[in-house]
Amino acid sequence: MARAADTPFDDIETPSLRDGIGYGLRALGLVWANDRWLAIGIAGLTVVLALLPAAAAWVAKEIIDSVLAAIDSGAAADRNTALYWVAVEAGVLASMFAVRRGLTFLKSLLAARLGYAVSHLIYEKTLRMDLPQLEDAAIQQQILLAKQHAASRPYGLVNRIFETAQHAITLVAFAAVLWTFSPWAVLIVLAGGLPLFFSEVNFSGHLFRFHTGRTPEMRERSYLETLMTSDTSAPERIHSAADPQILSRYEHLFSWLFGQDRRLQARRASWAVALGVVSSVIFFSGKVWIVLVTIGGATTLGQMTMLVTVLRQGQNTLSSMLTSVGGGYEDLLYISNLYDLLAIAEPERTGTAKQGVRPGEGFRLEDVAFAYPGANRPALEAISFDVAPGTQLGLVGANGSGKTTLVRLLMGLYTPTSGRITLDGTELKDWDWTALAARTATLFQPFQRYKMTVGENIAMGEGLRITDPAALLAAAERGLAGPLVADLPEGLETRLSKRFLDGRELSGGQWQRLALARAMLRTNADILILDEPTAALDPEAEAEFLELARREQRTLILISHRLSNLQHCDRIVVLDKGRIVETGTHDELIARRGRYRKLFDQQGEFYRESGAGAK
Ligand SMILES: Nc1ncnc2c1ncn2[C@@H]1O[C@H](COP(=O)(O)OP(=O)(O)OP(=O)(O)O)[C@@H](O)[C@H]1O
Helix, strand or coil: CCCCCCCCCCCCCCCCHHHHHHHHHHHHHHHHHHCHHHHHHHHHHHHHHHHHHHHHHHHHHHHHHHHHHHHHHCCHHHHHHHHHHHHHHHHHHHHHHHHHHHHHHHHHHHHHHHHHHHHHHHHHHHHHCCHHHHCCHHHHHHHHHHHHHCCCHHHHHHHHHHHHHHHHHHHHHHHHHHHHHCHHHHHHHHHHHHHHHHHHHHHHHHHHHHHHHCHHHHHHHHHHHHHHHCCCCHHHHHHHCCHHHHHHHHHHHHHHHHHHHHHHHHHHHHHHHHHHHHHHHHHHHHHHHHHHHHHCCCCCHHHHHHHHHHHHHHHHHHHHHHHHHHHHHHHHHHHHHHHHHHHCCCCCCCCCECCCCCCCCCEEEEEEEECCCCCCCCCEEEEEEEECCCCEEEEEECCCCCHHHHHHHHCCCCCCCEEEEEECCEEHHHECHHHHHHHEEEECCCCCCCCCEHHHHHHHHHCCCCCCHHHHHHHHHHCCCHHHHHHCCCHHHCEECCCCCCCECCCHHHHHHHHHHHHHCCCCCCEEEEECCCCCCCHHHHHHHHHHHHCCCCEEEEECCCHHHHCCCCEEEEEECCEEEEEECHHHHHHHCCHHHHHHHHCCHHHHHHHHHHC
């Protein structure tokens, strides 16, 4: 929900001047590193374009003065001189046009290259982040802001730097012309532009704080937009008739965002009008002065025209330059967010062990606790147990008892807050990440529905490194997806998801079969971790798959709410509120008449009968 309308976001920090200069240089460095010829081309044309306005003003003066001379003398030579200057003016204007077009072309190339380069940096960074970092809401906000502005801001900043340089050179040339008349004329140009500059810089800071501070609302808005258009949310949304509520939330959010924009832009516009009036008054005072001096006979008509033109263009150029500086400052603020994101320390994966110090020991958990960042109580506490190779371990417990968290710790995706987890005698953090990951084949909860081909959905189990159709089909068979793949018109090549024109949609159970096939592709992993692997399968398929998994001869860690699935496990660990409350075989736990037995009895007549049989 949107916050109070007048939330000022004043507490959001903006970077210091020193940091800002550093960011600017890094952005230029990025351009240089990506395409130095493009950078050189833009810089060269910028300098040429910067000098042309002063040249044009000078040529205009020469035309007027030579025309007046020709009128006075009536000589053919003077007439030819005037025509010569007209031809020069045509050349200057044509060059201006050509250089401007060339610059626009090169800058469009730069925008595309830089947008890609920055997006690449962002994705390289997010791909190196670990799971807790990606689950951190503050980091997610930084990523969103960086992604939103990746294509525009770094290019914007570089463009503003070039523009500022161009305007600065033009100004120096204008100043040189004005100086010949009077140094005061240079001062008039400066006095007219500076107030606007300070106002723009001030508003750039406000805008940045607004955009940064409003990221939660922007995220909610984009979520509501997805909710109103996505096919996956459509069945529930349509059925629950939630549309008016969702739309009204969206409208509420929009008017809050719009109200803030309006207030800020209205203040910006009124300041711009007021300062524009000040600039005009200064300009016209300068013009009156030049006119009076000309009437007094101290300058020629041509000089007067040139001076007035230069005075006006000088003021415009200064205000464009200062607007570029203000805009560049605004770009820089967003880039500071980008660089803050890029500067986030990456998770230290310092482990190098390719195998454990006691091969064959399996997993050992010693007094493990884990708390999610910001959580007020640990998700797991005092967890100790062993899993010897080849053991089949069942994990059971109510929703939120910590089962998924526990298997993610075993996979090394989270690090225990305290305690130790070892695999073959070596702590997980000391393992080489690739070697550790290669030990486990996993069905995740929730599993992904990749909007790729069927083959790629399976190949993701080995990071898309396996492309051999025979291996993919074998995994499909072992994940009970063989008949499904055979039935699809293009087999492994079938594109999934209706989002694509030629894409096919699958049922929940069919998607789950592909997720199972993905896990089963990892034939070299000696540990199979299955987090609710059969929740979407029909009973026949469920029994068939679990039987298959049991025959795999690998360590099996199985999470299931259907306790009958765990009957064959060598050991069952029962979790409650993040703690182990019971362990034992199915029969032992049934006989103990504790938590497991209670859960088991609650699962209906069928399970109770088979439990009684086991007693
Ligand atoms: N990514 C997360 N960030 C913060 N807290 C989380 C996260 N995932 C889970 N939790 C919290 O940790 C606790 C344990 O969650 P976990 O998913 O491990 O339970 P579970 O036993 O697998 O539940 P279920 O049977 O519903 O799948 C819950 O209180 C949950 O709210």
